[in-house]
Amino acid sequence: MKSFIYDHSKEMLEMLKKLVNTDSGSYDKEGVDKVGQLLMEHFNNLGFIADVHENEKLGNNIVLRHQDARRPKFLIVAHMDTVFPKGTVDERPFSMEDGFAYGPGVIDMKASHVMLYYAMKALMEENVPAYKDVEIIFNSDEEIGTIGSRKLIEEKAKDKEYVLVLEPARPSGSFVSSRRGVGQYQLEIRGKSAHSGMNPEDGISAIEEMAHKIIELKTLEDPENGLNINIGLIEGGTSVNTVAPIAKAGIDVRISTQEQAAEIDEKIQKVCNESTVTGAELTLTGGINRPPMEFASSVGELVDIVLKEAESLGIEIDHIASGGGSDASFTAAMGIPTIDGMGPVGGKQHTEREYLVIDTLMERTTLFINVVRRLHKMYVNE
Template identity: 35%
Template sequence: MSLEQQLAALPLDTESMVTRLRSWIECESPSYDASAVNRMMTIAAEEMVAMGGRVERIPGMAGMADCIRATFSQSGEPGILAMGHLDTVHPVDTVQQLPWRREGGRCYGPGILDMKGGNFIVLEALRQLKAAGIPTGLPVTVLFTSDEEIGSPSTRALIETEAARHKYVLIPEPARPNGGVVTGRYAIARMSLRATGTPSHAGGHLSQGRSAIRVMAEKLIELEQMTCEDFTFSVGVINGGKWVNCVARECTGEALSMAKTQADLDMAISRAKTLVFENAGASFSVEVTATRPIWDTTDGTMQLYEVAKEEAGRIGFSLPHQLSGGGSDGNFTGALGMNTLDGLGLRGAGMHTLNEYIEEDSLVERARLMAGLLARLN
């Protein structure tokens, strides 16, 4: 039997995968809750041990959860790194608002699309290849990280070091809306915003104070109005004040900027800092806390994409590619010049919302694609 026939015969089953995926989704794992993310890491680690992987638990840094790395070959040859994050943006108890459910060919749950479902199909592909006795073309390492949703502040060095040891990097982030994959990503900066004011009693001496919340609100509007064709700004977090009867002394926030080139991102950061001021009654500051570098498409990445496109054609679906916003850890590996293919995960919509779902038929489709890549890449 040819390799193509062997791969086509893999008994991938939607019902089986949906049933086993449920425990992953109901183990909620928001980035800032290290114990919750560690519980999810344990589930994935135990599955990979059962599959015969050599699993290492890498202690978390800076208050973040652990990471896990599993190798499925003892060869020292540069191989394939399949990489994803197990943290999500959804707080614990989101399952009360977005419970696991199946409806109309869709499966719903917090983090199911971004990106637990994609990580799950990596393990399913490896499991099926092993059961069928089909060797991977190169040694395979799986790396699951714990803080991608907050910019990978504690794992970037680990990601870059691990990727440099491999020939290919496969990232099962969600597929694009057209089912395609990602061959390059825009640059991103996260910014910390801080406003200060002059406190006073809001009921008795309102005019003596200057509200840090108002300063933040005014600067927030100015910042977001700087959005243009070259770069965007979005403020996603605001915290300020402690008592309603006090004029707020401090207000903090977090903003995200995205640009299609590194030069444009540098310009965006420069523009944001024009808002900085300080006087006797109030101040406003902007600090860049994390960046994702531009990932420009390379010849190596396009050669990797052609292999994936050909494999998708054998399976029976088209696989377009595109540059994409919305950063991922592929920004880091792509910026290093590594052969990186992103967006290999499931089809669906609603990520980061209370309507997050996957299309169930993409489980078999994308697991079969992943299995084909793992078997054919050499």
């Protein structure tokens, strides 16, 4: 398997170049669908059949399974969208320098698409039937909260033994065995404008009310138990000499356990439904949109498989907890053993210097093949 992958390294980089040089920001339906079409063409050549779930505004979601598959035991999830708007490729297309590859989405997560395709191709070349036991989802909206594909992921995961999510490995090389949950809220406050010098008593300051709310929300934090609240965006007012008639805030919440989700949501709702400044009107939207991916004994068994296969290949690797969310959170919350960060190594995602460590594209493809083959032997009766 290892020799096959390294023999095809140039082809892998060519495929990666094509993917990276196709803009596919979350709201760029045309671009995301172009990436999906390219992936479908490749996988169709291997005998995989695509089930396209069409989306009117965002990119289509794609489910793939081999034509000889019957009841796949393992689900693999990889998103096609990036955070970069249309036109980014024209400004900084795919490039390689000193062992690194650069470009929009190169590590998050187009290198993983290449890894997955060549892993399936290698299994078929070696007549290892593990490729029949996987179902693949390429979804289009992970970067904006998996707003349209969550139900699809959960539907396809419910009868699976394990789920492997192909977010990139951490810059240290570690994969991810647990993640914090994520909540995002938007608070809008309506007041009443008035001249700050002539008749301030007639005004209702939305900014003053927002100041109270920020302080109240921060008191809900419990950092020692992994519960954090960040008010990361604020806007409001119309001019410096006007009592502010409106204020808005974006609120980010991070949780570590499922129990915290309902509790913190209730507390935030309570804070944001009661005004301190008389007459201020508050509107809260949003909520907890990604449950935490908690570590469990069944996850530990899957982690051990990855560590043992890495050791057999001479790869130094570890697993970590991550503060960010991903699609792994949804399947983990269903009680299905899930690991994440199974892609190649890179970093600086969502920035102009996003990079892939090129050698790890081949290295982690080989590791991924061995993990899928091991799972096939353990859980599928020939």
